[in-house]
Amino acid sequence: MESIGFGIIGLGRIGAFHANSLQNAVSGAHLVAATVDPDHRRMLQDSGAAPCPLEEDVDSLLARRDVEAVVVASPAVAHAEHITLAAAAGKPIFSEKPLADSVPKAELAANAVLAAGVPFQIGFQRRYDRGYARARELIAAGAIGDVEMFRGMSCDRLGPIEFLRTSGGIFMDLASHDFDAARFLTGEEITEVFAVGAVLIEPELETFDDVDHAIVLLRFANGALGVVQESWRAPYGYDIRAEVHGNKGKVIAEVDEKYPTVLYDSRGKVSERHDQFVERFSDAYQAELQAFVDALHAGAPPTPGIEDALQTMRVAAAATTSRRENRWVSVSDA
Template identity: 35%
Template sequence: MQLKIGIIGLGRIGNIHYNNIRYHIPEAEVVMVSDVDKNRMPDDVPYGDAGTLIGHPDVEAVVICSPTDTHANYVAQCAREGKHVFCEKPLDLSLARIRETLAVVRQHDIQLMLGFNRRFDANFMKLKALVDEGKIGDVQLVKITSRDPAPPSVDYLKSSGGLFLDMTIHDFDMARYVMGKEVKEVYAAASALTGGAVAEADDIDTAVVTLKFEDGSMAVIDNSRKAVYGYDQRLEVFGSKGMAHVENNKPDTHMYYNGEGAASALPLHFFMERYTMSYLTEMKAFVKSVQGKQPVPVGGGDGLKATMLAVAAQQSVERNTPVTLVGENVVHQ
């Protein structure tokens, strides 16, 4: 039997999920869609407002791709209606609101998966497998580079929650995922160096974050909103038995040499090109979990912990001091 899915929000990410489910996941079917912009609606799928979609008897699971400030409300509504949920990150910008929403999810016993798609990138999955197989030994240091080719619009920046909650949150989740450990301390430094939309939004665009894990091992994350050469996504894991790393994906692998030097293709331009297959793989995992009544691979607790790290990083920048995490609490030193 196909899983009957409704999609709320048909912007860039919503369209990716819609097309993946519609054309590449035969185990699922899009039976209804919703978006505030009626021009985004496909002609051959029923549509309605979000409340109608969530309450529709044919909808078994809901994919939420609407703006961040709607996520928690929609997830709670879905839970009360007994609908499973795939929700893009973050669940909310407020830790208190996330905790309240997760309590509703537990009360109604639905599946909730968060959209940390980088876990499902084939390159990163291979690196994670090497860690799990013990090939790296005791992991001592993870290095993550994550840089966008250009900042988003001012309107987007003003509602995004800032660089840590919008962008670095993926890297926080990746660090926890690769390490398989919990973070106990966060120390971050950040600046606004590119001007333009970032300065107008009073945001930051460049950051370095150090995470210290419970056993003393560490992760270092560096971010930028503006890498002129493309979408820079690299990951390295170093341990007692060796090192593994993932380089950027490129449109081709050619190298050109002449008397002046060598040249190659630039990295893929943006996340939709770089992570095309990961979006499909994560949605397949969600459908499989719901149909098999198995735990989802990235749950609400993972989303809460990644958001906690983002909040801690913000506080670290503001106070210019490390911030400690104890359980599910951010503690100021």
């Protein structure tokens, strides 16, 4: 089967990881070119570190016939525009989360994808993590009975303030992974949220009404309850978990150790943790991209798709409103 040529929009932390996957790990695809902003392009060219041809802008990338599919890995604020352009060009799209930085922009992007009929996958890689995937299998097979409670947590390092300014905020950038995990693991829609937040690390976040710590209460369509806990502080290493309780048991996805090894010494019991998301989820990032490429070759719809992207976006927007207005917000109102 022919290899599919990919273009990448945005060659930053995650774009560079996807570029490497397309060059070295994903079968049935190859990297053709990437686009970055002017400053970044200059830096890459000067350092000789560009892993592929760098196109002038998104239009010229999309105009290439050998770019048959795209990865959108630009900042969240630009996702809707880049998805819309790629859809209009008829290119299948793998987009990093979140779908956009607001619901109206997310709806425009979704409409463009649906109108063009191009395959679309959103980058919620936890669905392709072995621990999360196995947890979902167990829950779907009835291993814990009826789902009654969800608990999700993400603790990560605070990124550069310029990244945070264009990220859509903690609920769209960080918590969206947990909202998607909640929907994926429980198989239930989140209907209502109540969010609180605090600025405990970076006062500059207040200038654009964001927070660095947050807790979100969730209500699910089947009556189950949930809580999601977010922090831009992880001094001991990247820390993410999910726990789902049912009337017959519970399942936990929590495989955070860097090595399956525990050291016992004068400090007691020591196990090393992953430092960054690219370490913790390297297999899942490659697996999600491989699944996208496989779906394109098979002519099957990739997953999670545009409806998942939009629904999780609405949950994140509802949490943002809830935190700002200090009230329960229905996801259908977001």
